[in-house]
Amino acid sequence: xxxxxxxxxxxxxxxxxxxxxxxxxxxxxxxxxxxxxxxxxxxxxxxxxxxxxxxxxxxxxxxxxxxxxxxxxxxxxxxxxxxxxxxxxxxxxxxxxxxxxxxxxxxxxxxxxxxxxxxxxxxxxxxxxxxxxxxxxxxxxxxxxxxxxxxxxxxxxxxxxxxxxxxxxxxxxxxxxxxxxxxxxxxxxxxxxxxxxxxxxxxxxxxxxxxxxxxxxxxxxxxxxxxxxxxxxxxxxxxxxxxxxxxxxxxxxxxxxxxxxxxxxxxxxxxxxxxxxxxxxxxxxxxxxxxxxxxxxxxxxxxxxxxxxxxxxxxxxxxxxxxxxxxxxxxxxxxxxxxxxxxxxxxxxxxxxxxxxxxxxxxxxxxxxxxxxxxxxxxxxxxxxxxxxxxxxxxxxxxxxxxxxxxxxxxxxxxxxxxxxxxxxxxxxxxxxxxxxxxxxxxxxxxxxxxxxxxxxxxxxxxxxxxxxxxxxxxxxxxxxxxxxxxxxxxxxxxxxxxxxxxxxxxxxxxxxxxxxxxxxxxxxxxxxxxxxxxxxxxxxxxxxxxxxxxxxxxxxxxxxxxxxxxxxxxxxxxxxxxxxxxxxxxxxxxxxxxxxxxxxxxxxxxxxxxxxxxxxxxxxxxxxxxxxxxxxxxxxxxxxx
Amino acid sequence: xxxxxxxxxxxxxxxxxxxxxxxxxxxxxxxxxxxxxxxxxxxxxxxxxxxxxxxxxxxxxxxxxxxxxxxxxxxxxxxxxxxxxxxxxxxxxxxxxxxxxxxxxxxxxxxxxxxxxxxxxxxxxxxxxxxxxxxxxxxxxxxxxxxxxxxxxxxxxxxxxxxxxxxxxxxxxxxxxxxxxxxxxxxxxxxxxxxxxxxxxxxxxxx
Numbered sequence: 001x002x003x004x005x006x007x008x009x010x011x012x013x014x015x016x017x018x019x020x021x022x023x024x025x026x027x028x029x030x031x032x033x034x035x036x037x038x039x040x041x042x043x044x045x046x047x048x049x050x051x052x053x054x055x056x057x058x059x060x061x062x063x064x065x066x067x068x069x070x071x072x073x074x075x076x077x078x079x080x081x082x083x084x085x086x087x088x089x090x091x092x093x094x095x096x097x098x099x100x101x102x103x104x105x106x107x108x109x110x111x112x113x114x115x116x117x118x119x120x121x122x123x124x125x126x127x128x129x130x131x132x133x134x135x136x137x138x139x140x141x142x143x144x145x146x147x148x149x150x151x152x153x154x155x156x157x158x159x160x161x162x163x164x165x166x167x168x169x170x171x172x173x174x175x176x177x178x179x180x181x182x183x184x185x186x187x188x189x190x191x192x193x194x195x196x197x198x199x200x201x202x203x204x205x206x207x208x209x210x211x212x213x214x215x216x217x218x219x220x221x222x223x224x225x226x227x228x229x230x231x232x233x234x235x236x237x238x239x240x241x242x243x244x245x246x247x248x249x250x251x252x253x254x255x256x257x258x259x260x261x262x263x264x265x266x267x268x269x270x271x272x273x274x275x276x277x278x279x280x281x282x283x284x285x286x287x288x289x290x291x292x293x294x295x296x297x298x299x300x301x302x303x304x305x306x307x308x309x310x311x312x313x314x315x316x317x318x319x320x321x322x323x324x325x326x327x328x329x330x331x332x333x334x335x336x337x338x339x340x341x342x343x344x345x346x347x348x349x350x351x352x353x354x355x356x357x358x359x360x361x362x363x364x365x366x367x368x369x370x371x372x373x374x375x376x377x378x379x380x381x382x383x384x385x386x387x388x389x390x391x392x393x394x395x396x397x398x399x400x401x402x403x404x405x406x407x408x409x410x411x412x413x414x415x416x417x418x419x420x421x422x423x424x425x426x427x428x429x430x431x432x433x434x435x436x437x438x439x440x441x442x443x444x445x446x447x448x449x450x451x452x453x454x455x456x457x458x459x460x461x462x463x464x465x466x467x468x469x470x471x472x473x474x475x476x477x478x479x480x481x482x483x484x485x486x487x488x489x490x491x492x493x494x495x496x497x498x499x500x501x502x503x504x505x506x507x508x509x510x511x512x513x514x515x516x517x518x519x520x521x522x523x524x525x526x527x528x529x530x531x532x533x534x535x536x537x538x539x540x541x542x543x544x545x546x547x548x549x550x551x552x553x554x555x556x557x558x559x560x561x562x563x564x565x566x567x568x569x570x571x572x573x574x575x576x577x578x579x580x581x582x583x584x585x586x587x588x589x590x591x592x593x594x595x596x597x598x599x600x601x602x603x604x605x606x607x608x609x610x611x612x613x614x615x616x617x618x619x620x621x622x623x624x625x626x627x628x629x630x631x632x633x634x635x636x637x638x639x640x641x642x
Numbered sequence: 643x644x645x646x647x648x649x650x651x652x653x654x655x656x657x658x659x660x661x662x663x664x665x666x667x668x669x670x671x672x673x674x675x676x677x678x679x680x681x682x683x684x685x686x687x688x689x690x691x692x693x694x695x696x697x698x699x700x701x702x703x704x705x706x707x708x709x710x711x712x713x714x715x716x717x718x719x720x721x722x723x724x725x726x727x728x729x730x731x732x733x734x735x736x737x738x739x740x741x742x743x744x745x746x747x748x749x750x751x752x753x754x755x756x757x758x759x760x761x762x763x764x765x766x767x768x769x770x771x772x773x774x775x776x777x778x779x780x781x782x783x784x785x786x787x788x789x790x791x792x793x794x795x796x797x798x799x800x801x802x803x804x805x806x807x808x809x810x811x812x813x814x815x816x817x818x819x820x821x822x823x824x825x826x827x828x829x830x831x832x833x834x835x836x837x838x839x840x841x842x843x844x845x846x847x848x849x
Contacts, residue, residue, distance in 0.1 A: 111725070113695055113697030113699060113750045114725050114726055147726070223715055224696065224713040224714055224715055224726075224727050225713075227698045227702070229698075229702055
């Protein structure tokens with residue numbers, strides 16, 4: 001009796017069934033065979049295919065056998081269809097892989113020992129796993145090309161190592177749209193080069209060495225710094241801007257050697273900008289504050305932390321007794337973690353009882369959570385996005401890539417307008433759908449006005465690009481003179497950042513506590529000199545020397561953002577954990593412990609010093625942060641205060 | 643029975659007249675076996691260039707992790723080794739080395755071999771971290787100044803970052819009871835009193 005060969009009826013679930021090497025799965029329509037194999041845990045080697053780019057199927061590495069198809073098919077470009085049976089284990093597939101690798105290695109220089117990619121190279125790995133063990137081609141007959149060709153001051157191209165997968169040229173076509181790399185010549189002489197030989201100018205070049213599957217494109221700033229197996233990898237968040245790109249911090253010998261991207265499709269989509277990528281290694285050369293210092297009219301001397309904390313508390317108490325609590329002000333910065341912000345605003349409001357606290361210089365009247373309603377990934381779901389001025393993309397460069405993706409792959413209309421645009425935009429916008437409005441903090445008022453106008457006819461969501469890695473967290477947790485934690489109302493509004501400094505210079509404020517002020521202090525150095533001369537007490541907790549730290553009566557070193565644990569909130573409200581990647585460069589405790597010790601000296605004992613305990617306290621007080629957890633968005637209901 | 647005694651004494655007499663094989667080391671030296679695995683040697687090519695390209699495969703192969711290599715880019719006008727890369731720093735902690743020879747086996751350019759030298763006793767640990775200058779073959783007209791091992795190299799204590807005071811890591815300062823005024827005391831700010839640690843307790847979070 002013949003077996004019944006009709007396949008069972010497919011369930012009507014909108015999915016399609018596939019069998020790969022005897023394992024079956026039901027996947028969404030349009031899924032590529034490579035992605036389906038990843039779901040099933042079957043490895044198909046690829047070079048040209050990239051999860052963020054369209055398939056081209058040029059490297060032929062992923063050829064697999066599909067039943068009822070006459071020839072082997074490229075898995076990276078074949079969508080799954082119902083009842084498809086794929087085999088990756090057949091002898092003809094293995095033989096093809098060996099052949100492809102033999103071709104790829106034909107003119108490869110085999111200089112893995114001096115190649116920066118050696119140890120994390122797909123060509124090495126796949127040749128080891130799938131390749132023939134020997135080449136039939138004599139090593140003396142290899143065709144040689146140029147080595148170490150500089151494409152810009154960041155990127156170097158080794159033309160011998162290139163396997164012509166086109167990933168770099170497609171990256172420029174599809175991801176940034178800048179089209180700076182092209183393929184030249186034909187056949188064995190094909191090579192990647194810059195268009196007309198001009199150096200690359202893109203702000204996203206650092207991604208090229210990461211997408212290159214071999215060691216052809218390498219980072220000149222990371223050249224020969226370390227081998228992959230030397231590096232200690234810590235998950236982190238890029239400390240440069242408020243976009244909150246996820247990174248891997250690779251360190252060796254207690255130095256950051258590189259920032260590598262860590263794909264978070266909701267935030268960075270695995271791309272980093274060069275400014276952020278270079279910020280990590282540049283920290284190795286930063287001058288640091290190392291020891292606590294007490295300074296008075298007679299001079300300065302190095303002291304222990306406990307002495308410094310006791311002296312700070314004593315002098316602040318004296319100021320309060322003599323001039324009252326409102327003669328003291330507290331300034332944080334957008335580089336502090338949420339836990340530090342939480343303790344610092346609590347120190348200001350309950351221990352020092354002053355209304356004057358802020359984290360930056362600009363005043364933010366009527367601040368509310370509705371300014372941050374649009375999420376980064378939601379840009380792709382908008383019908384149109386309006387970008388006010390060029391500041392947002394200058395402040396957070398990776399935003400440009402998200403806008404380009406929304407425009408080219410999702411058909412979102414992107415309108416870049418000058419911030420002070422007075423003409424009505426309503427007529428230019430699609431009638432239906434969500435409108436995104438992106439502005440930075442200097443154009444807040446224009447954005448508010450425009451949002452008010454648009455919201456009469458459209459559904460509008462705003463995104464505000466905050467300054468500093470945790471500018472959003474500082475606002476959420478109430479490091480503001482006019483808003484408490486979670487945008488709650490405050491009894492008495494205090495002075496904003498710049499007014500605090502002006503009042504200090506005028507002698508109205510006599511005691512100032514500054515944490516991490518080196519971020520904003522560079523822009524107001526002349527004012528700070530007057531401030532420093534006028535103040536009686538200046539307590540500074542900072543990582544880097546600056547005009548304030550040089551004048552501080554009590555100076556306590558802080559830990560850099562990758563030397564401590566905590567959470568930071570990006571501009572869309574995503575709360576992300578930072579972890580210590582290096583031991584601290586100072587021998588002093590972290591800021592949170594110093595703040596809790598300072599509070600204890602001021603009479604408020606029992607504050608947690610450990611960031612995990614502070615976080616527990618914080619999420620209890622601000623439920624939006626409890627809902628966000630680690631990696632979710634903190635969403636506040638609009639107009640809590642109204 | 644007498645015959646047996648005579649036989650034994652004859653052997654004793656024969657051996658007594660032979661030249662002794664004991665060597666009066668260190669006054670007298672004895673050649674070591676050709677494949678003896680003693681202290682390492684970094685070799686040069688015939689033109690004086692270093693064979694080592696700083697690829698760190700020796701460090702990767704080392705089962706005890708006693709090799710530290712810091713690579714750098716060659717100046718094309720004045721190269722140290724052929725090609726783009728050379729070892730700017732090369733250190734072996736001879737106290738930790740087990741002289742297995744895996745480094746020589748892993749080396750793609752045959753730059754490192756284990757040599758005949760076995761007299762490796764010293765009074766100070768620091769002197770037993772061999773630097774590149776110690777290990778390199780001597781070469782005419784090439785000065786080889788002794789450079790002390792670096793803070794983070796093969797002999798370094800990998801538990802903490804080097805302090806700003808040269809030659810005094812925070813950990814050493816802690817254990818020697820040197821008054822490093824800024825470091826937290828046991829019991830201060832939640833640092834448990836029984837653990838001699840300088841690293842912030844924030845590190846205690848599981849990764």
